Amino acid sequence: MPDNFLKRRDIGKLIASVRDAGGRFVAPALAARQAVYKDISSAEELDDDYILPRNSYKELVFPQTEVIADFTIGKDGVGLKGRDVTGRDTVVFGARPCEAASLESLRSVFTWGFIDEFCTKREDRLVVITIACTKADGACFCTTVDLSPKSVTGSDVALSETDAGDYLVHSVSEKGKAFIAKHSDVFKAKPSADAVVKPIIMPERIKGVDLEKIKKFLSDTAHYENPVWPELTRKCIGCGACTYVCPTCHCFDITDEATAYGGKTPFEGERRKNWDACQFDNFTLHASGHNPRDTQFKRWRNRFMCKFNYYPKKFSSKGCVGCGRCIRVCPVRLDITEVMEAISKRP
Amino acid sequence: MNNIYLPQLVTIEDIYEEAPDVRSFRLVFKDKFLRDSFEFKTGQFGLYSAFGLGESTFCIASSPTRKGYIQCTFRRSGRVTGGLYDLSIGDTMGFRGPYGNCFPMDEWKGKDLVFIAGGIGLPPVRSVIWNVLDRREDFGKVTIVYGAKTVADLVYKNELEHWEARNDVRLVQTVDPGGETPGWKGKIGFVPAILEETATSAENAIAVMCGPPIMIKYVLNALGKLGFADEDVYTTLENKMKCGVGKCGRCNVGDIYICKEGPVYTAVEVKRMYNDF
Ligand SMILES: Cc1cc2nc3c(=O)[nH]c(=O)nc-3n(C[C@H](O)[C@H](O)[C@H](O)COP(=O)(O)OP(=O)(O)OC[C@H]3O[C@@H](n4cnc5c(N)ncnc54)[C@H](O)[C@@H]3O)c2cc1C
Numbered sequence: 001m002p003d004n005f006l007k008r009r010d011i012g013k014l015i016a017s018v019r020d021a022g023g024r025f026v027a028p029a030l031a032a033r034q035a036v037y038k039d040i041s042s043a044e045e046l047d048d049d050y051i052l053p054r055n056s057y058k059e060l061v062f063p064q065t066e067v068i069a070d071f072t073i074g075k076d077g078v079g080l081k082g083r084d085v086t087g088r089d090t091v092v093f094g095a096r097p098c099e100a101a102s103l104e105s106l107r108s109v110f111t112w113g114f115i116d117e118f119c120t121k122r123e124d125r126l127v128v129i130t131i132a133c134t135k136a137d138g139a140c141f142c143t144t145v146d147l148s149p150k151s152v153t154g155s156d157v158a159l160s161e162t163d164a165g166d167y168l169v170h171s172v173s174e175k176g177k178a179f180i181a182k183h184s185d186v187f188k189a190k191p192s193a194d195a196v197v198k199p200i201i202m203p204e205r206i207k208g209v210d211l212e213k214i215k216k217f218l219s220d221t222a223h224y225e226n227p228v229w230p231e232l233t234r235k236c237i238g239c240g241a242c243t244y245v246c247p248t249c250h251c252f253d254i255t256d257e258a259t260a261y262g263g264k265t266p267f268e269g270e271r272r273k274n275w276d277a278c279q280f281d282n283f284t285l286h287a288s289g290h291n292p293r294d295t296q297f298k299r300w301r302n303r304f305m306c307k308f309n310y311y312p313k314k315f316s317s318k319g320c321v322g323c324g325r326c327i328r329v330c331p332v333r334l335d336i337t338e339v340m341e342a343i344s345k346r347p
Numbered sequence: 348m349n350n351i352y353l354p355q356l357v358t359i360e361d362i363y364e365e366a367p368d369v370r371s372f373r374l375v376f377k378d379k380f381l382r383d384s385f386e387f388k389t390g391q392f393g394l395y396s397a398f399g400l401g402e403s404t405f406c407i408a409s410s411p412t413r414k415g416y417i418q419c420t421f422r423r424s425g426r427v428t429g430g431l432y433d434l435s436i437g438d439t440m441g442f443r444g445p446y447g448n449c450f451p452m453d454e455w456k457g458k459d460l461v462f463i464a465g466g467i468g469l470p471p472v473r474s475v476i477w478n479v480l481d482r483r484e485d486f487g488k489v490t491i492v493y494g495a496k497t498v499a500d501l502v503y504k505n506e507l508e509h510w511e512a513r514n515d516v517r518l519v520q521t522v523d524p525g526g527e528t529p530g531w532k533g534k535i536g537f538v539p540a541i542l543e544e545t546a547t548s549a550e551n552a553i554a555v556m557c558g559p560p561i562m563i564k565y566v567l568n569a570l571g572k573l574g575f576a577d578e579d580v581y582t583t584l585e586n587k588m589k590c591g592v593g594k595c596g597r598c599n600v601g602d603i604y605i606c607k608e609g610p611v612y613t614a615v616e617v618k619r620m621y622n623d624f
């Protein structure tokens with residue numbers, strides 16, 4: 001039983017009240033001719049036709065780049081000040097269930113021992129409203145990694161679309177309940193009697209993929225020498241695109257950007273945390289010139305290991321949610337599910 | 348907000364020339380409270396900032412038995428280390444840490460210790476050595492085998508002289524063939540071979556080593572020949588690091604994050620790791 005009902009025509013009101021209170025409303029909308037998650041200010045901007053936005057909404061908690069500290073170097077010494085993040089109430093509307101499941105993976109890394117509050121403070125104020133998928137494309141494979149368009153993991157409010165374009169509303173988390181209560185003027189108590197839910201699509205499970213077998217294969221250190229790696233991943237050109245669109249990829253770099261450096265001239269600058277990618281050859285390059293992942297297949301193997309070994313084993317969370325973004329974006333058509341299948345076939 | 352990436356400001360109190368392109372800094376926290384309260388354990392490391400250029404990872408090369416300051420020793424090898432190298436006494440830089448695990452020194456009480464280091468691998472071992480020498484009566488025999496490419500590349504020359512002069516330490520120094528000078532009194536040869544020559548007893552002994560990956564590999568063999576069991580052999584691993592706190596995703600050897608779970612490991616653990624060095 002749904003808890004509430006949301007009329008399509010009331011979304012504009014919801015956007016306005018979130019924004020009027022100082023919050024951000026993020027939803028799939030067109031940019032550069034494709035659906036992406038972005039800030040919107042009116043319901044007209046919503047894209048009606050999207051399957052899955054091109055970017056991951058991880059950037060709401062883990063931005064592509066952000067300043068973590070500012071410094072000034074002058075005649076009277078060094079001034080250093082860390083940045084604070086308080087977070088801003090943010091609603092992501094129309095997220096997909098696969099992606100919602102990825103937030104707890106990111107959180108597991110960013111709270112492992114040391115807590116990265118840049119990430120957690122934002123996530124604390126993020127409300128995720130998912131819409132069950134009525135469409136999928138050939139790259140979607142959530143069901144193969146034990147998720148589905150019906151999953152609500154990581155979702156705060158789960159919607160299902162009706163034939164009329166309205167939504168049945170299920171509150172999933174306490175955060176979601178509070179959000180619905182706060183916006184009770186748009187979340188109507190009862191669905192209209194004639195509301196018919198659109199059929200939810202179920203991407204077919206890829207038969208050749210056996211997650212247990214993959215797990216076993218990866219946990220044996222001997223697999224590093226297996227020729228399957230160079231064979232399957234040789235074509236990767238190391239562009240890193242797959243990592244930037246992936247909702248669970250968390251790697252970053254820390255760099256300084258300053259107005260000048262050296263000599264006696266005073267200067268100022270900022271220290272930034274920027275997305276980085278394990279697919280780049282200088283990612284692990286030592287100053288000595290030694291590089292533990294000196295060829296592309298080793299870097300690709302690391303990415304696969306991260307998804308199907310490090311995340312599940314170290315952080316008890318999903319490394320891959322089957323969103324298919326890395327497949328859609330790859331310029332050389334390296335399909336992660338083909339690697340999953342090939343490994344599942346190993347004795 | 349607790350900003351885990353925010354360094355502390357430290358003043359360079361002294362600079363020592365160790366070898367060509369290698370310097371040590373003696374660092375003191377600007378913040379008085381931290382200066383008095385800062386604690387770390389032998390084997391831990393930190394991230395050192397040259398503002399405007401970035402951060403570099405070095406071990407804390409001083410011993411926790413020496414209070415009030417920390418020391419780092421680094422080789423000029425890139426952007427950040429180049430910037431740090433240009434700093435002078437009295438200048439300010441950044442430090443965050445201490446990070447990582449440590450050598451379980453309390454478990455080694457009463458045992459003989461053999462230290463094996465190559466080149467710039469001596470700094471992390473130095474922290475252990477001074478920790479041991481500052482409470483010498485807790486431990487048995489101390490042997491140090493240290494080698495570098497050339498005589499000039501040996502770091503901590505003053506301290507090597509001091510250790511040489513002590514009668515409760517056996518120091519064996521070596522340089523690679525061709526790296527010797529006319530007056531060189533030490534050995535000539537690679538560290539693993541020289542280590543074997545010392546015929547150090549593995550009985551009730553612990554070995555601690557640090558050096559380039561290739562040296563580690565051969566030293567492990569040599570220690571095996573001397574009869575050392577893998578669980579009695581310790582090393583500290585290095586990898587490219589940026590965050591130091593298990594987030595940025597680049598220091599891992601397979602499923603092991605060196606910054607968070609290391610950098611100190613026994614040979615048993617090293618041999619169990621994925622071949623990702
Ligand atoms: C736990 C730990 C402890 C350490 N302790 C010490 C220590 O006590 N003392 C010490 O000296 N070092 C130590 N290191 C190593 C030290 O962190 C690096 O040597 C140092 O950070 C690199 O210097 P940099 O930042 O100036 O280099 P960067 O400016 O980062 O330059 C190095 C980068 O330059 C490029 N580069 C360098 N050489 C080449 C090449 N041959 N070909 C192509 N590109 C290249 C690469 O991008 C490389 O990553 C330690 C490392 C770790 C992880």
Ligand code: SF4
Binds near residue numbers: 245320
């Ligand atoms: S690995 Fe690919 S399919 Fe899996 S979560 Fe990342 S982008 Fe999506």
Ligand code: SF4
Binds near residue numbers: 238240243329333334
């Ligand atoms: S998108 Fe494709 S080519 Fe680019 S790094 Fe990823 S797998 Fe390699």
Ligand code: FES
Binds near residue numbers: 605
């Ligand atoms: S240095 Fe960032 S994860 Fe280890």
